Amino acid sequence: MQHLILGAGSAIAQALIKKGLEQGDFIVAVSRQADNRKELSDSNSLRWLQCDYTESSIDQICVVLRESGMAFDRITIFNGILHNEGMSPEKRLENASIDHLNAVMRINAFVPLLWVKALKPLLKGVRKRCIVTALSARVGSIGDNERGGWYAYRASKAALNMLMKTASLEYHREAKLVQFLLFHPGTTDTPLSKPFQKNINPEKLFTPDFVASQLMSIQDGLSPELPITFLDWQGKQVEW
Numbered sequence: 001m002q003h004l005i006l007g008a009g010s011a012i013a014q015a016l017i018k019k020g021l022e023q024g025d026f027i028v029a030v031s032r033q034a035d036n037r038k039e040l041s042d043s044n045s046l047r048w049l050q051c052d053y054t055e056s057s058i059d060q061i062c063v064v065l066r067e068s069g070m071a072f073d074r075i076t077i078f079n080g081i082l083h084n085e086g087m088s089p090e091k092r093l094e095n096a097s098i099d100h101l102n103a104v105m106r107i108n109a110f111v112p113l114l115w116v117k118a119l120k121p122l123l124k125g126v127r128k129r130c131i132v133t134a135l136s137a138r139v140g141s142i143g144d145n146e147r148g149g150w151y152a153y154r155a156s157k158a159a160l161n162m163l164m165k166t167a168s169l170e171y172h173r174e175a176k177l178v179q180f181l182l183f184h185p186g187t188t189d190t191p192l193s194k195p196f197q198k199n200i201n202p203e204k205l206f207t208p209d210f211v212a213s214q215l216m217s218i219q220d221g222l223s224p225e226l227p228i229t230f231l232d233w234q235g236k237q238v239e240w
C-alpha cells in the first residue's frame, strides 16, 4: 500500500507512519519539520518531504509526487491546531479575534483544501481506489454543539467538513475511485490536547497508537459507495 501523510509531525501521524511501515507500506511524509525519519525507522520505505504549506510549496510537492509516478491508496491530512504560544481557544465571545480566527481557519480548513486542490491532477488518473482522509473533530459538528466555546476551532472544523464534502462531490464526478473520510479521533494524548486533559476520564484519553490502529481499520473497512463520510474512532457516524 502507498500512503501519503500530510502534516506528518502530528503525534497521531507518527504512530500511523510506524504502523504503516511495520505492515510493509511505502510512505511519503510531508511536514514543516526537517526529516526525522531516523526516529521512526531507517527503512527505505519512507520518503520525507519538507513543506511550509504556502500554496506554492504545496504545488511544488504535488509536482514531485506526480513526477515520481506514485499511485496512492491512502492520503491522510493531519494539519490542525487548537492553540499555540500566543493563542488559546476562546471561552467567550470577548476572546474572539480576527488574527486567531484567520490563523486557525487557514491551518485547519484552508490548508487541507489546498492539498485536495493540488492533488487533483494526480488523482484524476488513478486506476485504483484511493481514500483521502482529513482529521476533523466532533466539535466541528453543528448538530452536536451543545456547549459552545472554542469559536475558531469549531468553525474551522465545520468549514473543513463543508470544504471536503464539496470537493468530494467534484471528485466523485471526475475521479470516481477517490473517496473521502472525515475522521474524529476522540481525545488523544498529543500536544494539541495537552492543556485540556485535566477533566478527561483516563479511559477516554486515547494513545496515538490506539487511534492510529482504529483509523487504519476504519479506512480498510470503508464501504466504497459514499463519496464522503464523517466517522469517529469507533467507526460510528458523526452528525454533520
Ligand SMILES: NC(=O)c1ccc[n+]([C@@H]2O[C@H](COP(=O)([O-])OP(=O)(O)OC[C@H]3O[C@@H](n4cnc5c(N)ncnc54)[C@H](OP(=O)(O)O)[C@@H]3O)[C@@H](O)[C@H]2O)c1
Pocket (backbone or CB within 6 Å): 006, 007, 008, 009, 010, 011, 012, 013, 030, 031, 032, 033, 053, 078, 079, 080, 081, 107, 111, 135, 136, 137, 138, 184, 185, 186, 187, 188, 189, 190, 191, 192, 193
Ligand atoms: N488530539 C486530539 O485530541 C484531537 C481531537 C480531535 C481532532 N484532532 C485533530 O487531529 C489532527 C492531528 O492533531 P494531533 O492531535 O496529532 O496534534 P499535533 O501533534 O499537535 O499535530 C499538529 C498538526 O498540525 C500541523 N500544524 C501545526 N502548526 C501548523 C501550521 N502553522 N501550519 C500548518 N500545519 C500546522 C502539524 O504539521 P507538521 O507536520 O507540519 O508539524 C501537525 O500535522 C488535527 O487536525 C487535530 O485537529 C485531534
